Amino acid sequence: MRALGSADQMAEVLDAAVQAGINHLETAPAYGPAEDFLGRALQRSKHRPAGDWVITSKLLPGLSLEQGQRQLHGILERLQCQRLDNLAVHGLNRPEHLLWAQEGEGRALLEWAMESGLVDQVGFSSHGSQQLIAAALDLELFTFCSLHLHLLDPQRLPLARQALHRGMGVLAISPADKGGRLQAPSAQLIDDCTPIAPLELAYRYLLSHGVSSLTVGAAQASDLHLASQLAHRGGPLNAQEQECIQTLKQRRGHRLGAELCGQCQACLPCPSEVPIPELLRLRNLVLGHDLIEFSQERYNLIGRAGHWWEEIDASACDACGDCLPRCPHHLPIPQLLADTHSRLKATPRRRLWS
Ligand code: SF4
Ligand code: SF4
Known part of the structure; x- marks a missing residue:
């Protein structure tokens, strides 16, 4: 959603992503020309990740069956793909969205998408309440979810763990920008995380919890440097990382005191x-x-x-x-x-x- 200048810009980001060890592209019709540029960039790109790209796109909740079918065909056409790995409900944020997916036309749409073979699996992204996300997981309709999971806002991590435990894929939405604009942190936050950069610590924190995909939000090749350094650094936090997270919490607690x-x-x-x-x-x-x-x-x-x-x-x-x-x-x-x-x-x- 950020490399939106041209198909050339998208192609440059795609090539850098392959070099960085990235294999998952996440987009949506709502991101302006993103799908169109991505489709063209995928055609011209000389490099592909081992095992090929995993591609996720999304449909807004509330569509009729017929609207959704038309939009899914539009997605495939723009991406120049025969089928989509992952189709997500884009923003299962309100109770009426949940109802739509549970028993309304959304249910029929998601079932059609799977049965037609156009989609490998269906999931959802949500900015909604914890209760709503828990109810969406309980539907047993979705096999992946995209959630706001952040080092500085970890309250949805138990839901992520629950989803992982059920064998679902879990994608962290925008750990950098929505996680506190960590790509441009305050001097105080940098000091609080020293010697690790705040964004690196945030990524490592999520990886250590087993989160399946981190969205990196690259506008240009250089935005993927950190991702490439972390490509093989999953697994538990090391002693230094644990200490940095401890210091971060302690300093926050000290500055806010009883407030x-x-x-x-x-x-x-x-x-x-x-x-x-x-x-x-x-x-x-x-x-x-x-x-x-x-x-x-x-x-x-x-x-x-x-x-x-x-x-x-x-x-x-x-x-x-x-x-x-x-x-x-x-x-x-x-x-x-x-x-x-x-x-x-x-x-x-x-x-x-x-
Ligand atoms: S205001 Fe009090 S009750 Fe509400 S979230 Fe904060 S600590 Fe909990
Ligand atoms: S004091 Fe304010 S925040 Fe608390 S319940 Fe009343 S209106 Fe809501």
Whole structure:
């Protein structure tokens, strides 16, 4: 979704990806000309990974059977492929999306895609709640999933482990950009992770948990340098990596003191539907590691990205106090939310994708 300048740019990234040991391409019709450029680049590329490319594309939820069939044929045509390895529901984010996949036209579409032989397996990506992702895993319809799994936001890791345990493939969505804009980290975060670069530590953290695919999001060949260094570095964290992650947590805890939100979600539900843990997570990142730019960007996307991100910000808190007795850390939640709002409310920035 990032090498969108031309088919030549895509071809350059593809060749560098093969050299780096990458074998999985993940795209979607929603990423502008990506599929078209990818199809053309695949035709002209001289190199292919051993065992060939694994290609994933996606369809938005809510389509009718006929719309979905037409769109899948469109994907194959643009990619210039006879069949697709992986077809994902792109953004199983809301209960109605789950229902669509469970018993609506989505079910018929996914079954047709498999039975027609056009697709090897079906899965989903989700930015939704943990309960919704758990319910999607329980459908036993999907054999892979793409989730937000991050060193600085590990709350969905138990779901990833559950999926891996069931034999599913698990892809980590954007560990760099959505993981805290780790491709351009704050000086404080760099210092907190020293001697390992924050992005390297984040990738290693996910690999050590057995995550099957990391999305690297390359716009140019040079964006794949780190991936190529890590190509054969799966397996458990070594002693230095463990120590760096420990230091990271300790420093965050020290800087936030009694105001650290433990992300346990016990404060929910809020009658005003304020997503308390997600908002306080951004505050944790600002005060814990000086990730102000990333946190401001995410905060100011609230309510502007449909079902791809939160829809209610901290200003909706009316200080009713319902959440207070539920917080095991006795946090003054309304005050922390007001502080979050005043720190992060700023001019919106451009959004590439959720
Ligand atoms: S105090 Fe604010 S955040 Fe807490 S439950 Fe009431 S409205 Fe929601
Ligand atoms: S209950 Fe307290 S610590 Fe847990 S997520 Fe809510 S605010 Fe954070």
